Every structure is written in C-alpha cells, then in structure tokens.
Amino acid sequence: MRLKLFLLFLILLWFVWHVNNIYSHTLPKELEGQTITLNGTIIGIPKKVESKQRFCSWRFTFAPKDWHNYISLSWSSQPPTTLQPGQKWQFAVRLKRVHAMQNPGVSNYSMLLFQKGIIGTGSIQDEAKLLSQPSKFNIDYWRYKIINAIRQAIGDQPSMGILIGLAVGERQWISKEQRQVLAKTGTAHLIAISGLHVGLIAALTFMLFWILHRVFRLYPNFLTRFIPAPLFAVVLSLFAATCYALLAGFTLPTQRALIMLTIAASAILLARNIAISRILVLTLLIVLIWDPLSILSAGFWLSFGAVAVILYALSNRNEARLSKLSRWGLNSWRTQWAVTLGLIPIVLAIFGYVSLTSLVANAIAIPWVSFVIVPLTLLGTILILVEPTLGGLLLELAANIFDALWISISWLADLPIWQQHTPPLWSVIVAMVGVAILLLPRGFPARWIGIFWLLPLFLIPPAQPKHGEVWLDLLDVGQGLAAVIRTKNSVLVYDTGPKFCSGFNTGEAVIVPFLRAQGIKKIDKLVISHGDNDHIGGMASVLENLAVTERLIGKNCQKGQNWQIDGVHFEILHPPANYAAKKTNDHSCVLKVSATGGTILLPGDIEKRSEKYLVKHANKQLNSDILIVPHHGSKTSSTEAFLNAVNPKIALFSVGYRNRFGHPKPKVLEAYRKRNVRIWQTVEKGAISFRLLNDGISEAGFAR
Numbered sequence: 001m002r003l004k005l006f007l008l009f010l011i012l013l014w015f016v017w018h019v020n021n022i023y024s025h026t027l028p029k030e031l032e033g034q035t036i037t038l039n040g041t042i043i044g045i046p047k048k049v050e051s052k053q054r055f056c057s058w059r060f061t062f063a064p065k066d067w068h069n070y071i072s073l074s075w076s077s078q079p080p081t082t083l084q085p086g087q088k089w090q091f092a093v094r095l096k097r098v099h100a101m102q103n104p105g106v107s108n109y110s111m112l113l114f115q116k117g118i119i120g121t122g123s124i125q126d127e128a129k130l131l132s133q134p135s136k137f138n139i140d141y142w143r144y145k146i147i148n149a150i151r152q153a154i155g156d157q158p159s160m161g162i163l164i165g166l167a168v169g170e171r172q173w174i175s176k177e178q179r180q181v182l183a184k185t186g187t188a189h190l191i192a193i194s195g196l197h198v199g200l201i202a203a204l205t206f207m208l209f210w211i212l213h214r215v216f217r218l219y220p221n222f223l224t225r226f227i228p229a230p231l232f233a234v235v236l237s238l239f240a241a242t243c244y245a246l247l248a249g250f251t252l253p254t255q256r257a258l259i260m261l262t263i264a265a266s267a268i269l270l271a272r273n274i275a276i277s278r279i280l281v282l283t284l285l286i287v288l289i290w291d292p293l294s295i296l297s298a299g300f301w302l303s304f305g306a307v308a309v310i311l312y313a314l315s316n317r318n319e320a321r322l323s324k325l326s327r328w329g330l331n332s333w334r335t336q337w338a339v340t341l342g343l344i345p346i347v348l349a350i351f352g353y354v355s356l357t358s359l360v361a362n363a364i365a366i367p368w369v370s371f372v373i374v375p376l377t378l379l380g381t382i383l384i385l386v387e388p389t390l391g392g393l394l395l396e397l398a399a400n401i402f403d404a405l406w407i408s409i410s411w412l413a414d415l416p417i418w419q420q421h422t423p424p425l426w427s428v429i430v431a432m433v434g435v436a437i438l439l440l441p442r443g444f445p446a447r448w449i450g451i452f453w454l455l456p457l458f459l460i461p462p463a464q465p466k467h468g469e470v471w472l473d474l475l476d477v478g479q480g481l482a483a484v485i486r487t488k489n490s491v492l493v494y495d496t497g498p499k500f501c502s503g504f505n506t507g508e509a510v511i512v513p514f515l516r517a518q519g520i521k522k523i524d525k526l527v528i529s530h531g532d533n534d535h536i537g538g539m540a541s542v543l544e545n546l547a548v549t550e551r552l553i554g555k556n557c558q559k560g561q562n563w564q565i566d567g568v569h570f571e572i573l574h575p576p577a578n579y580a581a582k583k584t585n586d587h588s589c590v591l592k593v594s595a596t597g598g599t600i601l602l603p604g605d606i607e608k609r610s611e612k613y614l615v616k617h618a619n620k621q622l623n624s625d626i627l628i629v630p631h632h633g634s635k636t637s638s639t640e641a642f643l644n645a646v647n648p649k650i651a652l653f654s655v656g657y658r659n660r661f662g663h664p665k666p667k668v669l670e671a672y673r674k675r676n677v678r679i680w681q682t683v684e685k686g687a688i689s690f691r692l693l694n695d696g697i698s699e700a701g702f703a704r
Contacts, residue, residue, distance in 0.1 A: 036092070085141055377398045600624060
C-alpha cells in the first residue's frame, strides 16, 4: 500500500513539473505584436482553409528552432511552393499568446492548444524562405504522401475524407455535414483511428501469420531456434499495431490501445498471467506519465471510460453452456450495449446530448467498418505507394462500400437526439452508480433499481430567473458582441458576434452551445443591433440551430417599440423612423431593459451623433445601472454627455484580445474610472454574468 501511495505521489509530482515546464516556456510578452524572423519546421499536416471554394489561409503547427514548444501559424497568401510536413522554413511572423474565448458550456480551445504544447498563434508576413525539403524518415512526410495518393486515387467521392481518416487519422477532409451525421449517430469513434482499430490490426496480423504458418508452413525453420511461431506472431502483431498508431499521429486512443497491447504482449512473452483490469490500470498510469495533460481532454475520459465499462460488463459472466459462436455474438452485443449505456453520463456532461440511435447505428456500422472497410483501406493504402492501380481499386471498393453504409447511417441521423442542459456533477456521479447497477450480471436481484439512479441526470431542471428578475450573460465572442437576457419565461439574444472566412462563427461555436448547456431550445426575440459582421456574423447559425419566434433587425427595430414579460419592461430607444445617418453604427438598435432590481442599457455600436440624439430626446430613459459600453470602447463613442445621462454603476466591455482597433481606448477607460464605474472586460474575464434580482444586482460569475 505504501509503495502504491509513493508511486501515486511521484506521478503527481511529474504532472506538476510537466505543467510548470510548459508554463515556464510561454511566449514572452515583449514578442507580442512584434514582427520577428523565425527558423523552424512544419509539424503535422498543413490545412488549407477555404469558405465556399474561396481560399482563406493555410494553417499549420510550427516548431521554431531552439524553442521548447510550438506555435500555430496562419498564412493568408498562397505559398511559393507546396507546404509539406517536415519542411524547414524561415518566416517573418507576428505573434501573440494563446487566448481563446471562454464561455460556460463551450469547449475550451486554449486548453486544446495547451495540451498540444502550442504557446502562441501568429500570422506570416510577406517574407518567407524555404530552407530545406522534408526528410524521408519523417513519419508525417509519409502520412502526407499517403493522403495525396488516396485523394488522387478516389477523387471527389463523398467518402474520400472518411478513408483518409481511417488510413492516417487526419480528419480535415471530413465535411461538416458528415461530422454532424457521425455525432448524431454516435459513430464518430469508428472514423477516427481508435483503440478498436489498433486492436483489430494486431488481431488480423496475428491471424494472418498464424494461417500462413499452420496452413502453408511459411514460417522459416531457422527462426524456431530463437522464438516459437506463436510468440513471433505476437511480436509481429505488436509491430503492425505500432506502425498503424504512428501512421495515425499517435493520438490518445491509439496510445492507450498500443500500451495495452504492449503490456499484454509482454505478459505473453514472459509467460505471465496479468488480469485485464491490471492491464487497464497500468495503461492509465503509463499514459499519464507519457502525457500528463491528456487527463484534461474529453477523449481521455471517453477512451478509458469505454474500456472500463466493457471490462465491468464482461466480467464474472458464466456462459460455459453456450457455443463459442454464441458467446462471441452475446459478448459483442453486451459490449455495445454497455458502452452505449455506460457513457451516457459522461457524454451528457461533456457534449449535452445523447444519440438515441447510437446502439442501432453502431450495430450496423461496426462489423462493416471494422472487418471490411478498414482492412480494405489499409491494404489499399499499403499497395497504393508501390502498385497504384491495385491499391486504387481496393480504396475505391472501400469507398463504395462505405457510401452504401452511409445511406443507413444518414437515415438514422435524421431521427431525434436527446438534447438537454448540462447536468450537475453530483447527478453524473449518481448516474454512474445507476449504470453499475444496471450492468450487474444476469440473475442479480433488482437490477432495475439502477434506472432510478439515472433519473436525476435527466429530471433535475436548470436554474432560471424568478418573476421580475433578469439574468444577463455577456458572452465572450472576441471582437464582437453577443448578449443573452433571460426572464422567467423568455429568452432574448442581442447580437450574435462575428464570422470569419474559414466558416467559423460565434453563433455556432459560442451562442448555440451556451444556450443548449442552459437547457434553452428556443429564442423568443433575436435583436441584431446593426449589420456589421462582428454583430450579425453568427445569426445564420443561430437561426439554423434554434427556433426563433421574433426577429428585430434593421428597419424592424425602431424607437417606441416596447413590451413587458414576466414583470420586466423592454423598450427600444433608438433609432427613430427615417433616421438619417451616414454610418451603419449610428443605426444601432438601442435596447433598455428595466426590472425591479435594476436596469440594463444595450446601445450596440452607436457613436457620437446617435449619443447626442439620445441625450436630447431620451435623456431620462438612458439612466441605467449596467451599460454594455457602446462600440467596444471606441474613441468615437462614450461622450461625456452620454455618460452623464446614463450614469452607470457597471460598465461591460466586449472586446477581443489584442484586437486591431485597439479597443477599448485608454481615454475611454479613464472616462469610466473617473466616474467610479466598476469595469469588466470579456477579454479578461471571459463571459460575464449578472443577475438583476428583486432585491438588487448580483455578480453571477465569470468564465475565466
């Protein structure tokens, strides 16, 4: 016991040292915003970012010479030569530290980069010089060659990206629509190279060698002096699994599977009997030692959770009376059922939805993908570099089979999924107990009680405002604006943040996930202050993913409009009908929200002209406790007369990290500070939440 505690202590120390080592090599502050010259190597497969067939940029990970960590670079110009992994370049780059948006219920992109050892992002300026081509001993170079060979062999077939994912673990060619279908049917794990595939390759290699030896006697006799045929088959299968894992980029699932296989193979070679549960624990420890930060990823919990559930579901089962074929069929069904049921609490906690068709979709897809499509894809991949015609035929056959399979998977994806708010942690833990009860061996009394342990996961409703209260969430959308205002029975969204050439938009990436995490499926009013991209960019995705009862956009938004719901008063203060202004900013829809506990003013991007108009025509109505600062703190807004009229207690700035406009301007910040206004910025706090309760205003917290 003391030894185990000591080992646990050593692992904890290793984790702390590893994290501290990464933080100690963060991008120096003085390098931010400076154009510097770096020599280094392209890591991984470069990605060409396009939007509707329009080129946006190249993106890739770069390892600067003599640096301990990586940086993520974008190149908005076409390179003078094709970008390849392993190339050495000299770039003039402008860098900044990793700084991602922080919002409740939304995945943390900065944490993902942190796990990959990426300490900064940057853009390549005009100067770039290729120093050398990649070495042929670079594994990513061979992955790149295989990708190009597959693309050339099967062209624009819909499943081209799927086969690339199965062959080398690179998923950038899988379309957005395909990702949605895979997510809705719970089959995404089949497309990424997972532990299932690595184990399958090891098993197929073992069986192939065993057949060659037992049936065709192709095992060289001289080798029997050193190692028996069965043990040689174990070594060969482990070698094949290692090659496949490296080809897949050595991701967490492949690491876990390869380590488990290595431990099991070592036990066989050393003639030791090790329980599978101990193999899992050893694998867990080795993965944490190899990559301590993997514990921060969803894949870590899903990967080990799935294996643990399978081991639990298949342990202590007495089916000796059944034939081998019957046992295999029963265990296959039991495994899929156990994984589907067992991962529900974790999947709901991480993603906020559960596929209702996962069991059926996987029952259909697993046999075809595992025993037909993956072997054909890998065999075609091996042959395509030496015999392109035969390799291409095998890949095309695999693509055609997958396209046929895709018909049924797509149909299942059209069926409803269970989507709800993010459950509280205690209900997730309770549900895991319920899963353990339900998966007890047959004959155990009252297993049905486990259902009651699962109920809190689904039945505990999220918190919501009381009558007369207002909950304000100013979301972190970078350089843009998006606010959610909730009363007891209504939801209003004011602006939807920006979208970018790559197709990324904060409606899909921030607003929709946030609302779903809160259990919100419908927006009663969507107000778009004006037509600038940083305010309207995410609207299309919001409309696509959520029901919206009413929209106030452009001419639909006019002074004098007002409504009352749940004891809360909403009023549009600007613009008046036929308002003449040269700038779109000055046409911003200004919204005033009044509740028993306080008031909020949302002025969009109005500038001096509109502020002057409001001071003159709506002076008394401007007074508000909370002000979302107009135009992100630009020097063209927040005039003295306007601030005097509003007289805010709290000022909220929605701004992006090191944005090109320099918002908020120092003079504007100083103007608020002189009035003793409490200031918060999304760039510092992430999403900012306030509650206008019946007895006053309360800070509800920050995302960062």
